[in-house]
Amino acid sequence: MKATRISVLALSLAAAPAFASDLDLSLTNDSVKAQANFFSASNELQMGAGYTYHEGGRDILNLDFHAQGRTAIGNLPTTAGIGIRGYAWEDDDLDGGAGALGGFATLNIPRVPGLSFTGSLHYAPSIMSFGDSDDLTSLELRGSYRLIRTGEIFVGYRYLNTDFERPLRGDVNLDEGVMAGLKIFF
DSSP: HHHHHHHHHHHHHHHHHHSEEEEEEEEESSSSEEEEOSOOOSSSSEEEEEEEEEETTEOOOOOOOOEEEEEEEEEEEEEEEEEEEEEEEEEEETTEEEEEEEEEEEEEEEETEEEEEEEEEEEEGGGGEEEEEEEEEEEEEEEEEEEETTEEEEEEEEEEEESSSSOOOOOEEEEEEEEEEEEEEO
């Protein structure tokens, strides 16, 4: 099973330039995530797909669909989007998912070319959750620096939490931690 996951991830990375606008790879202490986005920041729509492997055998898939545009917050050029991020996760005898509504914003800092800050927040109430998930919250914050025209590095924090539908189970952080990674633009 583990060899299959590694093979699928390697194949996905090799095929990414053929269908993606950018490829995002990140690590926390307990997980690795690959995210491919299909359109650039200048498009009016953004679609993407991601896979996270969390230590212990937890698999998390996400599909993104957002309307996006360019705006400004204060004097900072910003790309913002609103839409839905679909999640499906599996962990031994538990599994679930959700259609989480939310959005993202990337603020560029003109005084420091290449520096940007991104935040995203998505939430799914119980009506939009399925399987063992009763609700789902996703938060990601990052600071990025574009080293070259086609690549940037980033550090940040990722939080993905779900409450369980079953009584007395509480909630679980599907993925949480300080992260570091790189983004490659095609």
